[in-house]
Amino acid sequence: MGAGAALGTAATGLDLALGRGPASAGAPPQYRSAPDLDPPPVTTVVPAAGTAPGLIFAGPIAGHSQYGPMIVDDRGHLVWFRPLSSGRATNVQVQQYRGQPVLAWWQGEVLLPGGYGKGECVLADSSYREVTRIRCGNGLQADLHELFLTPEGTALVTAYRVEEADLRPVSGPAKGKLLNSLLQEIDIATGKVLFEWNARDHVALDESYLPATSAKGPFDFFHINSIDVDVDGALLVSGRHTWTVYKVERPSGAIRWRLNGKLSDFDVDSNAQFAFQHHVRHHPGPTLSIFDDGGGPPNVDTRSRGIIVALDMAAMKVSLAHQYLPDPEFLATSQGSVQVLPDGHVFVGWGQQPYWSEYAPDGRMLFDAQMPKGGDSYRAFRYPWAGQPTDRPSIAAERRAGRRVAVYASWNGATEVDRWQFLAGGEHGTMRPVATVSYDDFEATVTVATTATHVAARALDAGGRPLGESERARVA
Numbered sequence: 001m002g003a004g005a006a007l008g009t010a011a012t013g014l015d016l017a018l019g020r021g022p023a024s025a026g027a028p029p030q031y032r033s034a035p036d037l038d039p040p041p042v043t044t045v046v047p048a049a050g051t052a053p054g055l056i057f058a059g060p061i062a063g064h065s066q067y068g069p070m071i072v073d074d075r076g077h078l079v080w081f082r083p084l085s086s087g088r089a090t091n092v093q094v095q096q097y098r099g100q101p102v103l104a105w106w107q108g109e110v111l112l113p114g115g116y117g118k119g120e121c122v123l124a125d126s127s128y129r130e131v132t133r134i135r136c137g138n139g140l141q142a143d144l145h146e147l148f149l150t151p152e153g154t155a156l157v158t159a160y161r162v163e164e165a166d167l168r169p170v171s172g173p174a175k176g177k178l179l180n181s182l183l184q185e186i187d188i189a190t191g192k193v194l195f196e197w198n199a200r201d202h203v204a205l206d207e208s209y210l211p212a213t214s215a216k217g218p219f220d221f222f223h224i225n226s227i228d229v230d231v232d233g234a235l236l237v238s239g240r241h242t243w244t245v246y247k248v249e250r251p252s253g254a255i256r257w258r259l260n261g262k263l264s265d266f267d268v269d270s271n272a273q274f275a276f277q278h279h280v281r282h283h284p285g286p287t288l289s290i291f292d293d294g295g296g297p298p299n300v301d302t303r304s305r306g307i308i309v310a311l312d313m314a315a316m317k318v319s320l321a322h323q324y325l326p327d328p329e330f331l332a333t334s335q336g337s338v339q340v341l342p343d344g345h346v347f348v349g350w351g352q353q354p355y356w357s358e359y360a361p362d363g364r365m366l367f368d369a370q371m372p373k374g375g376d377s378y379r380a381f382r383y384p385w386a387g388q389p390t391d392r393p394s395i396a397a398e399r400r401a402g403r404r405v406a407v408y409a410s411w412n413g414a415t416e417v418d419r420w421q422f423l424a425g426g427e428h429g430t431m432r433p434v435a436t437v438s439y440d441d442f443e444a445t446v447t448v449a450t451t452a453t454h455v456a457a458r459a460l461d462a463g464g465r466p467l468g469e470s471e472r473a474r475v476a
Contacts, residue, residue: 031443032408033394037083040064040375042076046368051358052341054382055079055415056369059105061088063354063375069105071385071413076369078442080128080387080413087119088144094383095149097123097188101385102131106144106157113216114179115223115334116160117144123188127390128413136184137193144378145225146183154194155186156227156235162218163200170205172212172219178205179217181224183237185250197253199224199239207242207262209275210296226280236288238280241296245280245288259288265316272309272320275300278351279337279379286311287321291336291351303329306338306348306359324348324359327368337379349380356380387413388467395457395470403449405475407435409457410443411468418462420444424452427472431456450475 029035040060056072069092071079092105108119118141121134136142140159148156159182167176185195199222208221223240230236235248244261257265274292281289287310294301306324324346335351344361354375358367393411407422417439423431434448454472461467
């Protein structure tokens with residue numbers, strides 16, 4: 001993994017520069033058949049070997065000319081991309097809603113230097129059609145950090161609000177500005193807020209490791225960045241700036257215990273301690289998976305890591321079960337995720353560092369890929385996914401010297417294409433097959449010898465059955 005990426009210096013949850021990336025005006029399109037798509041390229045550093053099944057889901061938010069939810073395969077080849085006309089998309093995941101898999105992500109405006117978001121959450125079906133949008137209530141807007149769908153048809157989302165506060169306990173002014181962290185549980189069907197919790201009511205300002213004097217804006221003492229539902233229905237809430245995982249009771253909102261940080265109820269082994277963490281998830285054992293950034297700043301470690309920690313609830317002790325390290329080592333000063341896959345593999349998104357990696361349970365790296373330098377994806381995940389877009393495949397054709405014609409075909413989001421059959425003929429009437437190529441990349445290309453005025457492309461599955469056919473394209 002490239003260790004040469006620059007480390008951030010701002011004490012924010014997201015350390016990135018938002019704006020258009022290096023693509024130059026007038027540059028040729030990446031895909032002739034889909035010239036409106038310009039996703040960031042993904043380079044495989046360690047080729048996939050023995051990885052878990054599924055595709056990779058990311059939301060690039062910096063370092064390129066277009067941004068939006070994206071799916072790629074193990075070779076870094078694009079599968080699906082939806083560029084946004086404005087704003088960014090984060091937290092791209094496959095979740096369940098009403099018993100069906102949905103593609104879920106947050107989209108909206110990222111506010112800097114605070115490193116939080118104002119927007120809404122989108123659910124789309126396997127055809128990439130929008131199912132619904134999830135919006136916060138009580139005057140709030142959904143934040144970029146968490147979107148967790150429950151089996152009960154609710155969504156747990158994060159939010160931020162600027163409030164007046166007495167900051168003297170943290171060496172600030174008596175009438176200061178506080179960036180408060182909140183979470184809401186929202187009934188997806190009705191939009192009703194079923195539960196709301198805010199950090200200020202339950203966590204003292206001096207639990208933060210950041211002094212108020214360090215703030216470039218409202219004092220972000222907590223910085224909520226993940227929510228999970230524990231086996232007993234209580235919530236596990238991550239506070240980045242308190243270096244603490246909180247177990248929060250519902251509906252009272254009371255804190256049952258704190259793990260790590262200044263007031264930890266657990267004795268945490270030194271090698272299991274973490275700082276500026278992200279993406280806390282519970283697992284049997286009980287264990288927790290955590291992305292340990294280790295850097296804020298202030299940097300308290302020399303490298304970030306994915307960790308699995310074991311909780312001894314009887315003795316109230318926490319030990320390190322596993323850790324997953326970049327190679328070579330580097331520090332991600334914001335963002336990041338750790339996903340424990342069904343086969344025991346661990347998929348790590350390195351947040352501010354533009355990489356994602358998969359590991360065997362024993363820590364062996366099985367796969368590593370890189371986005372452009374400076375490219376961020378808040379989280380990255382692997383999921384099985386079957387996409388069947390409702391639109392038609394796209395096609396483009398260009399006349400070459402003599403009777404030769406170059407034909408290009410793609411189908412944004414289609415996952416079941418095994419091969420492409422190319423057809424040639426007139427503007428009307430029968431089209432005849434002239435070539436067949438195996439699916440290898442997002443865009444298929446072939447050069448054929450024909451005097452036909454029009455061409456088309458037909459997508460076939462592994463059994464040779466047609467999945468979809470493009471319009472007829474005039475050979476220019």
